[in-house]
Amino acid sequence: MPTVVRSGPYRIYFNSHDSGEPPHVHVDRENRSAKFWLDPISPARNLGFSRRELRAIRWLIAENRHRLLTSWHEYFQD
Secondary structure, three states, rough: OOOOEEEEEEEEEEOOOOOOOOEOOOOOOOOOEEEEEEEEEEEEEEEEOOHHHHHHHHHHHHHHHHHHHHHHHHHHHH
16 A cells, blocks of 8 residues: 555555556545545545545645656556
């Protein structure tokens, strides 16, 4: 599970078995987890984050989108 970004309490990563899906990331904080598509940036799944926190995570993903997409494509060699 390559971690691409750590920011404050958030760990943003993807799973090595995710290659069959469109580019996306997983975000964890303590016992909360979410999955976000990268193009366009949108939540796919949420387990425990508030709406306010999801907006903050979306902003964090948007700020790092280029890095996240580059890492995805380099790892999966699309």
